[in-house]
Amino acid sequence: MKKVIAMLLVVLLVFVFTGCGEGNTTNDKSPAEVRTNSQKQKIEATGDKDEEPSESVVSSSNDANITETVIFDTNDIKVTAKSISYDGWLGPELVLLIENNSSQNIIVQTRNVSVNGLMIDPIFSADVVAGKKTNDKMTIMSSELEFAGITTIKNIEFILHIFNKESWDKIIDSDVIVLTTDATEYVQAYDDSGIVAYDEDGIKIVAKKLNSSDSILGADLYLYIENNSKQDITVQVRDVSVNGFMVDPVFSSKIVHDKKAFDRITFLESDLTDNGITDIREIELRFHIFDTTSWEKIKNSDIVTISFN
Template identity: 30%
Template sequence: MKNKLKTLLALLLLAVMALSVVACDTTDIKDIEGDTSGDIKDVISDGNNETTDGNDSSQESNTDSDTDVEEAVPSIEEKILFEYYGLVVTAKEIVDNTIWGAGIKVHIENNSEKDYSIGVEQAIVNNCMITDLFSCTVASGKKANDTIYLSSSDLKASGIDNIGQVELYFYVYDPTTYERIYETDCITIKTSDYDTMDTTVENAGYTLYNDNNIKIVGKYVDEYKLLGKAIVLYIVNNREENITISCEDMSINGYMVTPFFVSTVYS
């Protein structure tokens, strides 16, 4: 099977109290000096890749604020994404919400005798791993319209101005027990901009690790995260399997701090 390169732009969140030794009177983003080389084909996502079971999205109540994207934004053809024992999920269009940003509107029909909940395990846009916002519960015999929103900050950090391809991994679970009962393979949606999409990501920074077909680059320090300062990481996984990366120990200016970071990067 041909190895497919996936990279990740992850956020390493540092506790604000632990960073009292670091000057915080500036709001400028600080570059991490070091190796600025790198010609790696890339793919990206925020470090928070997990979807919480049972947290139904409230986007359905915001349907009225969804609007068709502007002419410059690509369109998609209506497509059945997957079917599971009477459960049918169909991609309808790309929408643009003033609050949530770009997303894919889906129509869900539950023709079975059971209630089902649906989530997205991972969303990948233009080969970049992107945080999504989606969870929907559909009762037996009912239908629903909902939207899979794609993180605006992740798209911006990945340098994605036009969406050419979206890859989605869905899972279905029991809304009462939260037990997963079905997981899809990768489902690909190509937009009208597929042939001209840009998959080049700015990967300049300080190389922290580069071995075993894995590369980790520290890009810059983000001063704006709610949990404190964050080191933005650019991660390339060129292996045959998915990998999970975490930070075990960390010190700043000689002081031990507690990092909050774990992320899965797809092959």
């Protein structure tokens, strides 16, 4: 029952916020230039840069699936990946059978989830009382797949995070689990078009476009991020201003090593309104990059200035 209510709330919020953001296209534009202390780049004026990507839909005619397999069997806890269902309201669902033969009441969640090498944030948390079992589903949001340009699920990669329900003490984190579907011929494309805002030490960040017509909270700066380093990283922003006014955007992106991500820096409508900003002409920020596990700083970038025509 709790899951049904949660799903209904998610759907309701999507409709409400989408309705609030309709019609505002003032800040739908591509970056024209990026400046840092050490470099200056200009985006080429080609038609491809301004074209909207074609809409991607996980179609029921292309329902890649997996072979039922045991993916975890340790500490008297067994997890079996049974199939991928495409009947979910919010997107494809990975069906998991969880058997808890331990003496503890547990919660099973997932971490570091990627589909076809692209980081995503699914919906999944399963409570299993000691001595019981449950069939549960990890929901992969269709909106995230479309945003990342994923039309077919070729592989899903994740870690199981299992902890005690009462104390919240960690019981175990699994090794990396990789599920491969029968879509063996599918090749995932990665749209890295845009203008490079940061490219050092195997980490690349591309500013793709500014969009307010599709934003539910204000205006979004779309980013493509590649992590070709040996560390799992989190990317955040610091010292952010829009048209010279300091703002506090919403952004924190976690990218496992050798993975990619499409993400958004969200500039809140309240911040823009309070500063009288109706047309975003320039965004200035620093990228703050740190090790996700140790929280040790990897790099604070130079000031990056992104200009829009």
